[in-house]
Amino acid sequence: CFAGCTGTESPSASAEAGADNVPTYIVGIDAPYPPFSLVDKEGKPTGFDTESMEWIAKDQGFKVEFRQIAFDSLVTSLEGKNIDIIYSGMTITPDREEKVNFTHPYWQVNQTVIIKTDSSLTMDDVMAGKATVGTQRGTTAGIWMDEHLVANGTMPKENVKHYDTISLAVTDLENGNIDAVMFDSTVINDVMAGKNLEKIGSIDTHEYFGIGVRKSDTALLNSLNEGLDKLMNDPYWQELITKYNME
Ligand code: ARG
Incomplete structure:
Protein backbone atom coordinates (compact mmCIF):
# COMPACT_ATOMS: atom_id res chain seq x y z
CA CYS A 1 0.00 0.00 0.00
CA TRP A 107 -8.65 -17.14 -30.22
CA GLN A 108 -11.22 -19.91 -30.60
CA VAL A 109 -10.91 -23.60 -29.73
CA ASN A 110 -13.01 -26.72 -29.40
CA GLN A 111 -12.19 -29.80 -27.35
CA THR A 112 -10.21 -32.69 -28.84
CA VAL A 113 -10.06 -36.29 -27.57
CA ILE A 114 -7.01 -38.50 -28.21
CA ILE A 115 -6.20 -42.17 -27.54
CA LYS A 116 -3.26 -44.51 -28.14
CA THR A 117 -3.10 -45.72 -31.75
CA ASP A 118 -3.37 -49.35 -30.59
CA SER A 119 -6.58 -48.65 -28.65
CA SER A 120 -10.04 -49.43 -30.05
CA LEU A 121 -11.84 -46.88 -27.90
CA THR A 122 -14.39 -44.77 -29.82
CA MET A 123 -15.80 -41.32 -29.25
CA ASP A 124 -19.15 -43.02 -28.52
CA ASP A 125 -17.49 -44.93 -25.65
CA VAL A 126 -16.21 -41.66 -24.21
CA MET A 127 -19.63 -40.02 -24.56
CA ALA A 128 -21.23 -43.04 -22.86
CA GLY A 129 -18.89 -42.56 -19.90
CA LYS A 130 -17.11 -45.87 -20.58
CA ALA A 131 -13.56 -44.54 -20.42
CA THR A 132 -11.15 -42.82 -18.07
CA VAL A 133 -10.27 -39.42 -19.50
CA GLY A 134 -7.35 -37.26 -18.39
CA THR A 135 -7.46 -33.46 -18.39
CA GLN A 136 -5.45 -30.60 -16.96
CA ARG A 137 -6.81 -29.65 -13.53
CA GLY A 138 -9.18 -26.69 -13.57
CA THR A 139 -9.53 -26.52 -17.35
CA THR A 140 -12.62 -26.40 -19.54
CA ALA A 141 -12.14 -30.03 -20.69
CA GLY A 142 -12.88 -31.30 -17.17
CA ILE A 143 -15.57 -28.68 -16.65
CA TRP A 144 -17.27 -29.83 -19.88
CA MET A 145 -17.24 -33.49 -18.80
CA ASP A 146 -18.51 -32.60 -15.31
CA GLU A 147 -21.39 -30.58 -16.74
CA HIS A 148 -22.34 -32.83 -19.67
CA LEU A 149 -21.45 -36.37 -18.60
CA VAL A 150 -20.91 -36.55 -14.83
CA ALA A 151 -23.79 -34.31 -13.71
CA ASN A 152 -26.40 -36.45 -15.48
CA GLY A 153 -24.90 -39.73 -14.27
CA THR A 154 -23.56 -40.87 -17.67
CA MET A 155 -19.96 -40.88 -16.49
CA PRO A 156 -18.70 -41.82 -13.02
CA LYS A 157 -16.89 -38.86 -11.45
CA GLU A 158 -13.75 -41.00 -10.95
CA ASN A 159 -13.46 -41.44 -14.71
CA VAL A 160 -12.32 -37.84 -15.08
CA LYS A 161 -8.65 -37.75 -14.07
CA HIS A 162 -7.09 -34.40 -13.23
CA TYR A 163 -3.39 -33.70 -13.87
CA ASP A 164 -1.19 -30.68 -13.17
CA THR A 165 -0.28 -30.40 -16.86
CA ILE A 166 -1.47 -31.85 -20.16
CA SER A 167 1.89 -33.54 -20.70
CA LEU A 168 1.49 -35.51 -17.44
CA ALA A 169 -1.94 -36.68 -18.65
CA VAL A 170 -0.44 -37.69 -22.00
CA THR A 171 2.35 -39.64 -20.27
CA ASP A 172 -0.25 -41.54 -18.23
CA LEU A 173 -2.13 -42.26 -21.46
CA GLU A 174 1.04 -43.60 -23.12
CA ASN A 175 1.68 -45.77 -20.06
CA GLY A 176 -1.80 -47.24 -20.33
CA ASN A 177 -3.08 -45.84 -17.03
CA ILE A 178 -5.97 -43.94 -18.64
CA ASP A 179 -7.95 -44.43 -21.87
CA ALA A 180 -8.05 -40.94 -23.36
CA VAL A 181 -7.06 -37.29 -22.89
CA MET A 182 -9.21 -34.23 -23.63
CA PHE A 183 -7.84 -30.70 -24.25
CA ASP A 184 -8.07 -27.53 -26.37
CA SER A 185 -7.95 -28.30 -30.10
CA THR A 186 -5.10 -25.88 -30.94
CA VAL A 187 -2.76 -27.73 -28.56
CA ILE A 188 -3.02 -31.04 -30.47
CA ASN A 189 0.01 -30.71 -32.80
CA ASP A 190 2.42 -30.09 -29.95
CA VAL A 191 0.85 -32.69 -27.66
CA MET A 192 0.90 -35.53 -30.19
CA ALA A 193 4.19 -34.79 -31.97
CA GLY A 194 6.22 -37.98 -32.41
CA LYS A 195 3.92 -40.09 -30.24
CA ASN A 196 1.75 -43.11 -31.01
CA LEU A 197 -1.44 -41.23 -30.38
CA GLU A 198 -4.46 -40.41 -32.50
CA LYS A 199 -7.47 -38.15 -32.43
CA ILE A 200 -10.83 -39.93 -32.11
CA GLY A 201 -13.11 -36.94 -32.08
CA SER A 202 -13.87 -33.43 -31.00
CA ILE A 203 -16.61 -31.57 -29.20
CA ASP A 204 -17.68 -28.22 -30.59
CA THR A 205 -17.52 -26.23 -27.39
CA HIS A 206 -16.81 -22.97 -29.29
CA GLU A 207 -14.59 -21.57 -26.57
CA TYR A 208 -12.99 -18.17 -26.79
CA PHE A 209 -9.75 -17.17 -25.13
N1 ARG B 1 -8.59 -23.19 -22.43
C1 ARG B 1 -8.65 -24.09 -21.33
C2 ARG B 1 -9.23 -23.41 -20.12
O1 ARG B 1 -9.32 -22.23 -20.08
C3 ARG B 1 -7.30 -24.67 -20.97
C4 ARG B 1 -6.23 -23.67 -20.73
C5 ARG B 1 -4.96 -24.23 -20.18
N2 ARG B 1 -3.99 -23.20 -20.15
C6 ARG B 1 -2.76 -23.36 -19.63
N3 ARG B 1 -1.96 -22.34 -19.64
N4 ARG B 1 -2.39 -24.47 -19.12
O2 ARG B 1 -9.62 -24.04 -19.18
Whole structure:
Protein backbone atom coordinates (compact mmCIF):
# COMPACT_ATOMS: atom_id res chain seq x y z
CA CYS A 1 0.00 0.00 0.00
CA PHE A 2 1.39 3.42 -0.91
CA ALA A 3 1.77 6.23 1.65
CA GLY A 4 -1.59 7.85 2.29
CA CYS A 5 -3.69 5.05 0.91
CA THR A 6 -6.65 3.84 2.89
CA GLY A 7 -6.09 0.18 2.20
CA THR A 8 -9.37 -0.25 0.38
CA GLU A 9 -8.26 1.17 -2.96
CA SER A 10 -4.62 0.09 -2.81
CA PRO A 11 -3.09 -0.36 -6.24
CA SER A 12 -1.35 -3.64 -6.86
CA ALA A 13 2.20 -3.41 -5.53
CA SER A 14 3.37 -5.02 -8.71
CA ALA A 15 1.85 -2.30 -10.85
CA GLU A 16 3.88 0.40 -9.08
CA ALA A 17 5.45 2.80 -11.57
CA GLY A 18 9.24 2.68 -11.80
CA ALA A 19 11.56 5.70 -11.92
CA ASP A 20 10.69 6.17 -15.58
CA ASN A 21 6.99 6.33 -14.60
CA VAL A 22 6.19 3.24 -16.64
CA PRO A 23 4.09 0.73 -14.70
CA THR A 24 5.11 -2.93 -14.62
CA TYR A 25 2.34 -5.52 -14.60
CA ILE A 26 2.86 -9.12 -13.52
CA VAL A 27 1.43 -11.55 -16.07
CA GLY A 28 0.44 -14.98 -14.76
CA ILE A 29 1.12 -17.87 -17.12
CA ASP A 30 0.95 -21.64 -16.79
CA ALA A 31 3.77 -22.91 -19.01
CA PRO A 32 4.40 -25.03 -20.90
CA TYR A 33 1.06 -24.80 -22.63
CA PRO A 34 2.09 -24.97 -26.28
CA PRO A 35 1.89 -22.92 -28.38
CA PHE A 36 0.38 -20.25 -26.09
CA SER A 37 2.72 -20.24 -23.09
CA LEU A 38 6.21 -21.69 -23.46
CA VAL A 39 9.60 -21.43 -21.82
CA ASP A 40 12.69 -21.41 -24.07
CA LYS A 41 16.03 -23.17 -23.44
CA GLU A 42 17.31 -20.22 -21.40
CA GLY A 43 14.22 -20.34 -19.19
CA LYS A 44 12.74 -17.22 -20.79
CA PRO A 45 8.93 -17.15 -21.23
CA THR A 46 7.83 -17.20 -24.86
CA GLY A 47 4.96 -18.52 -26.96
CA PHE A 48 2.02 -17.00 -28.82
CA ASP A 49 0.37 -15.36 -25.78
CA THR A 50 3.66 -14.17 -24.29
CA GLU A 51 4.88 -12.57 -27.51
CA SER A 52 1.45 -11.01 -28.04
CA MET A 53 1.59 -9.60 -24.52
CA GLU A 54 5.01 -8.07 -25.17
CA TRP A 55 3.73 -6.38 -28.34
CA ILE A 56 0.64 -5.01 -26.57
CA ALA A 57 2.69 -3.77 -23.60
CA LYS A 58 5.07 -1.91 -25.90
CA ASP A 59 2.16 -0.43 -27.84
CA GLN A 60 0.36 0.66 -24.68
CA GLY A 61 3.44 1.94 -22.84
CA PHE A 62 3.78 -0.43 -19.91
CA LYS A 63 6.20 -3.15 -18.89
CA VAL A 64 5.43 -6.78 -18.13
CA GLU A 65 7.02 -9.54 -16.10
CA PHE A 66 5.85 -13.13 -16.37
CA ARG A 67 5.17 -15.33 -13.35
CA GLN A 68 4.60 -19.09 -13.44
CA ILE A 69 1.34 -20.07 -11.67
CA ALA A 70 -0.49 -23.42 -11.71
CA PHE A 71 -3.42 -23.07 -14.11
CA ASP A 72 -6.08 -23.70 -11.47
CA SER A 73 -4.56 -20.99 -9.23
CA LEU A 74 -4.46 -18.22 -11.83
CA VAL A 75 -7.82 -16.69 -10.89
CA THR A 76 -7.15 -16.68 -7.13
CA SER A 77 -3.66 -15.27 -7.78
CA LEU A 78 -5.24 -12.45 -9.75
CA GLU A 79 -7.78 -11.73 -7.01
CA GLY A 80 -5.00 -11.88 -4.39
CA LYS A 81 -2.89 -9.38 -6.40
CA ASN A 82 -0.04 -11.81 -6.82
CA ILE A 83 -0.46 -11.17 -10.56
CA ASP A 84 -2.19 -8.39 -12.51
CA ILE A 85 -2.98 -10.09 -15.81
CA ILE A 86 -3.85 -13.66 -16.86
CA TYR A 87 -2.68 -14.44 -20.41
CA SER A 88 -2.29 -18.19 -20.89
CA GLY A 89 -4.88 -19.72 -23.20
CA MET A 90 -7.69 -19.11 -20.74
CA THR A 91 -11.23 -19.66 -21.99
CA ILE A 92 -13.81 -17.01 -21.15
CA THR A 93 -16.48 -18.84 -19.12
CA PRO A 94 -19.48 -17.45 -17.19
CA ASP A 95 -18.03 -18.75 -13.88
CA ARG A 96 -14.67 -17.09 -14.46
CA GLU A 97 -16.39 -13.89 -15.58
CA GLU A 98 -17.82 -13.55 -12.08
CA LYS A 99 -14.28 -12.98 -10.78
CA VAL A 100 -12.33 -11.78 -13.82
CA ASN A 101 -12.86 -9.17 -16.52
CA PHE A 102 -11.84 -10.51 -19.91
CA THR A 103 -10.75 -8.62 -23.01
CA HIS A 104 -12.30 -9.21 -26.41
CA PRO A 105 -11.78 -12.82 -27.54
CA TYR A 106 -8.50 -13.42 -29.40
CA TRP A 107 -8.65 -17.14 -30.22
CA GLN A 108 -11.22 -19.91 -30.60
CA VAL A 109 -10.91 -23.60 -29.73
CA ASN A 110 -13.01 -26.72 -29.40
CA GLN A 111 -12.19 -29.80 -27.35
CA THR A 112 -10.21 -32.69 -28.84
CA VAL A 113 -10.06 -36.29 -27.57
CA ILE A 114 -7.01 -38.50 -28.21
CA ILE A 115 -6.20 -42.17 -27.54
CA LYS A 116 -3.26 -44.51 -28.14
CA THR A 117 -3.10 -45.72 -31.75
CA ASP A 118 -3.37 -49.35 -30.59
CA SER A 119 -6.58 -48.65 -28.65
CA SER A 120 -10.04 -49.43 -30.05
CA LEU A 121 -11.84 -46.88 -27.90
CA THR A 122 -14.39 -44.77 -29.82
CA MET A 123 -15.80 -41.32 -29.25
CA ASP A 124 -19.15 -43.02 -28.52
CA ASP A 125 -17.49 -44.93 -25.65
CA VAL A 126 -16.21 -41.66 -24.21
CA MET A 127 -19.63 -40.02 -24.56
CA ALA A 128 -21.23 -43.04 -22.86
CA GLY A 129 -18.89 -42.56 -19.90
CA LYS A 130 -17.11 -45.87 -20.58
CA ALA A 131 -13.56 -44.54 -20.42
CA THR A 132 -11.15 -42.82 -18.07
CA VAL A 133 -10.27 -39.42 -19.50
CA GLY A 134 -7.35 -37.26 -18.39
CA THR A 135 -7.46 -33.46 -18.39
CA GLN A 136 -5.45 -30.60 -16.96
CA ARG A 137 -6.81 -29.65 -13.53
CA GLY A 138 -9.18 -26.69 -13.57
CA THR A 139 -9.53 -26.52 -17.35
CA THR A 140 -12.62 -26.40 -19.54
CA ALA A 141 -12.14 -30.03 -20.69
CA GLY A 142 -12.88 -31.30 -17.17
CA ILE A 143 -15.57 -28.68 -16.65
CA TRP A 144 -17.27 -29.83 -19.88
CA MET A 145 -17.24 -33.49 -18.80
CA ASP A 146 -18.51 -32.60 -15.31
CA GLU A 147 -21.39 -30.58 -16.74
CA HIS A 148 -22.34 -32.83 -19.67
CA LEU A 149 -21.45 -36.37 -18.60
CA VAL A 150 -20.91 -36.55 -14.83
CA ALA A 151 -23.79 -34.31 -13.71
CA ASN A 152 -26.40 -36.45 -15.48
CA GLY A 153 -24.90 -39.73 -14.27
CA THR A 154 -23.56 -40.87 -17.67
CA MET A 155 -19.96 -40.88 -16.49
CA PRO A 156 -18.70 -41.82 -13.02
CA LYS A 157 -16.89 -38.86 -11.45
CA GLU A 158 -13.75 -41.00 -10.95
CA ASN A 159 -13.46 -41.44 -14.71
CA VAL A 160 -12.32 -37.84 -15.08
CA LYS A 161 -8.65 -37.75 -14.07
CA HIS A 162 -7.09 -34.40 -13.23
CA TYR A 163 -3.39 -33.70 -13.87
CA ASP A 164 -1.19 -30.68 -13.17
CA THR A 165 -0.28 -30.40 -16.86
CA ILE A 166 -1.47 -31.85 -20.16
CA SER A 167 1.89 -33.54 -20.70
CA LEU A 168 1.49 -35.51 -17.44
CA ALA A 169 -1.94 -36.68 -18.65
CA VAL A 170 -0.44 -37.69 -22.00
CA THR A 171 2.35 -39.64 -20.27
CA ASP A 172 -0.25 -41.54 -18.23
CA LEU A 173 -2.13 -42.26 -21.46
CA GLU A 174 1.04 -43.60 -23.12
CA ASN A 175 1.68 -45.77 -20.06
CA GLY A 176 -1.80 -47.24 -20.33
CA ASN A 177 -3.08 -45.84 -17.03
CA ILE A 178 -5.97 -43.94 -18.64
CA ASP A 179 -7.95 -44.43 -21.87
CA ALA A 180 -8.05 -40.94 -23.36
CA VAL A 181 -7.06 -37.29 -22.89
CA MET A 182 -9.21 -34.23 -23.63
CA PHE A 183 -7.84 -30.70 -24.25
CA ASP A 184 -8.07 -27.53 -26.37
CA SER A 185 -7.95 -28.30 -30.10
CA THR A 186 -5.10 -25.88 -30.94
CA VAL A 187 -2.76 -27.73 -28.56
CA ILE A 188 -3.02 -31.04 -30.47
CA ASN A 189 0.01 -30.71 -32.80
CA ASP A 190 2.42 -30.09 -29.95
CA VAL A 191 0.85 -32.69 -27.66
CA MET A 192 0.90 -35.53 -30.19
CA ALA A 193 4.19 -34.79 -31.97
CA GLY A 194 6.22 -37.98 -32.41
CA LYS A 195 3.92 -40.09 -30.24
CA ASN A 196 1.75 -43.11 -31.01
CA LEU A 197 -1.44 -41.23 -30.38
CA GLU A 198 -4.46 -40.41 -32.50
CA LYS A 199 -7.47 -38.15 -32.43
CA ILE A 200 -10.83 -39.93 -32.11
CA GLY A 201 -13.11 -36.94 -32.08
CA SER A 202 -13.87 -33.43 -31.00
CA ILE A 203 -16.61 -31.57 -29.20
CA ASP A 204 -17.68 -28.22 -30.59
CA THR A 205 -17.52 -26.23 -27.39
CA HIS A 206 -16.81 -22.97 -29.29
CA GLU A 207 -14.59 -21.57 -26.57
CA TYR A 208 -12.99 -18.17 -26.79
CA PHE A 209 -9.75 -17.17 -25.13
CA GLY A 210 -9.44 -13.78 -23.45
CA ILE A 211 -6.87 -11.86 -21.42
CA GLY A 212 -8.04 -11.50 -17.80
CA VAL A 213 -7.70 -8.65 -15.30
CA ARG A 214 -9.24 -7.81 -11.93
CA LYS A 215 -12.78 -6.41 -11.99
CA SER A 216 -11.49 -3.15 -10.51
CA ASP A 217 -8.76 -2.59 -13.14
CA THR A 218 -10.97 -1.03 -15.80
CA ALA A 219 -8.27 1.28 -17.21
CA LEU A 220 -5.96 -1.70 -17.71
CA LEU A 221 -8.78 -3.64 -19.38
CA ASN A 222 -9.39 -0.77 -21.81
CA SER A 223 -5.70 -0.52 -22.58
CA LEU A 224 -5.40 -4.28 -23.19
CA ASN A 225 -8.45 -4.21 -25.46
CA GLU A 226 -7.03 -1.30 -27.45
CA GLY A 227 -3.63 -2.99 -27.79
CA LEU A 228 -5.16 -6.36 -28.64
CA ASP A 229 -7.38 -4.86 -31.34
CA LYS A 230 -4.38 -3.10 -32.88
CA LEU A 231 -2.30 -6.27 -32.74
CA MET A 232 -5.00 -8.39 -34.35
CA ASN A 233 -5.08 -5.91 -37.25
CA ASP A 234 -1.30 -5.80 -37.54
CA PRO A 235 0.72 -8.13 -39.83
CA TYR A 236 2.60 -9.31 -36.71
CA TRP A 237 -0.53 -11.24 -35.62
CA GLN A 238 -0.41 -13.41 -38.76
CA GLU A 239 3.35 -13.79 -38.35
CA LEU A 240 2.83 -15.20 -34.87
CA ILE A 241 0.09 -17.57 -36.08
CA THR A 242 2.44 -18.85 -38.79
CA LYS A 243 5.44 -19.02 -36.47
CA TYR A 244 3.56 -21.17 -33.98
CA ASN A 245 1.85 -23.28 -36.64
CA MET A 246 -1.59 -22.65 -35.16
CA GLU A 247 -4.91 -24.03 -36.35
N1 ARG B 1 -8.59 -23.19 -22.43
C1 ARG B 1 -8.65 -24.09 -21.33
C2 ARG B 1 -9.23 -23.41 -20.12
O1 ARG B 1 -9.32 -22.23 -20.08
C3 ARG B 1 -7.30 -24.67 -20.97
C4 ARG B 1 -6.23 -23.67 -20.73
C5 ARG B 1 -4.96 -24.23 -20.18
N2 ARG B 1 -3.99 -23.20 -20.15
C6 ARG B 1 -2.76 -23.36 -19.63
N3 ARG B 1 -1.96 -22.34 -19.64
N4 ARG B 1 -2.39 -24.47 -19.12
O2 ARG B 1 -9.62 -24.04 -19.18
